[in-house]
Amino acid sequence: MNTPGASMPGVSSAAGSQTPRFGILGSGKGSNFRALAETFQQGLLGSEPVIVLSDVETAGILDLAKGLGIPSHFVAPGPFRTKMTPEAEGEIVRLLEEAKVEFIVLAGFMRVIKEPLLKAFPGRILNIHPSLLPEFRGLKAWRQAMEAGVPEAGCTVHLVDEGVDTGKILGQSRVPVLPDDTPETLHARIQIAEHELYPRIVRGFAQNLLGENPKPHTHEPHHHREATP
Ligand code: GRF
Numbered sequence: 001m002n003t004p005g006a007s008m009p010g011v012s013s014a015a016g017s018q019t020p021r022f023g024i025l026g027s028g029k030g031s032n033f034r035a036l037a038e039t040f041q042q043g044l045l046g047s048e049p050v051i052v053l054s055d056v057e058t059a060g061i062l063d064l065a066k067g068l069g070i071p072s073h074f075v076a077p078g079p080f081r082t083k084m085t086p087e088a089e090g091e092i093v094r095l096l097e098e099a100k101v102e103f104i105v106l107a108g109f110m111r112v113i114k115e116p117l118l119k120a121f122p123g124r125i126l127n128i129h130p131s132l133l134p135e136f137r138g139l140k141a142w143r144q145a146m147e148a149g150v151p152e153a154g155c156t157v158h159l160v161d162e163g164v165d166t167g168k169i170l171g172q173s174r175v176p177v178l179p180d181d182t183p184e185t186l187h188a189r190i191q192i193a194e195h196e197l198y199p200r201i202v203r204g205f206a207q208n209l210l211g212e213n214p215k216p217h218t219h220e221p222h223h224h225r226e227a228t229p
Contacts, residue, residue: 006218020206023051023101025092029062032107032128034221035195037068037204045199047206051099053092055111071099082112089116096120102209105202106160113160125160126205128198130190132156132172136166142187145177153177153186155194157201171201 024033033052039045052065054075065072075092078085084092093116096104103124104117113125130139131157136148145153154174159167173193177186 015165018036018210020047020102021050021100022047022103022105022202022206022210023096023099024049024065024105024107025053025055026061026107027054027056027059027110028061028108030059030064030107031191032194032198033061033105034064036105036107037064037070038205039199042228044202044203045206049101049105050101052093053095055088055109061107077081077111083114084111086114086116089114093117093120103205105198107198112164114162117158118162123159124209126164126202127154127158127160127167128194129158129165130187130194132171132174133158133165140183140189143183146181146183148187151177153161153190155197157198170205171197173197 024036026033030052032079033049036045037049038195040047040049049070052061052070052072053074054074056160057074059074062072062074075084075094075095076089077083077088097120103126104120104121106113106125106127109127117125129137129141130153131137132143132152132154135150136144138144142153153176154172156165156172157170158165161167174187175189175193181189
């Protein structure tokens with residue numbers, strides 16, 4: 001496959017199974033995906049973006065992927081505004097499994113993730129949210145922060161569970177709210193922090209995966225240790 005780092009020293013296919021593969025889901029311009037891809041190209045991501053999927057046919061993230069030679073697909077989400085149909089999620093699962101990804105990175109994906117994806121990749125879906133969670137869950141979190149008058153905002157990378165922005169926190173970056181900020185200038189400052197935070201957390205997550213069982217779909221039985229009395 002034609003991946004951006006494939007011809008670069010240290011990012012050869014010889015890395016093979018030592019480099020966990022991941023898929024990206026995004027609905028927007030894809031600046032976080034760009035930061036991840038650039039870190040991969042520098043040989044510093046410890047994992048490889050291999051497929052980009054979007055619920056928005058015209059999303060910039062799909063064009064970015066094409067420019068980088070990473071396979072990309074639009075998946076029609078169905079009639080709901082905030083979630084996909086089970087069939088659409090099933091198609092996303094199929095594409096991700098076909099691409100042999102071990103984890104998923106949400107980068108500006110604007111729909112709630114439901115059971116088909118959560119079940120197929122348990123504990124293996126990451127998201128970045130533009131607030132210091134647990135504060136300001138949901139949409140336009142930077143605007144919520146400004147309206148609340150907090151002195152500090154930021155961004156959070158977390159695991160995705162069945163809630164909205166509720167999963168286990170993997171890392172955060174803080175940014176100041178300045179006196180003359182508008183929602184737009186604050187969001188821009190948060191995004192700069194996101195582009196540093198997300199690659200760093202993805203690298204750590206991939207390293208942890210290699211320390212565990214790198215195959216998500218083997219469903220090996222867990223060996224429960226008996227509780228000691
Ligand atoms: C980011 O602000 C992220 O925190 C939120 O959606 C936005 C995506 O931006 N989840 P981009 O498409 O990566 O530029």
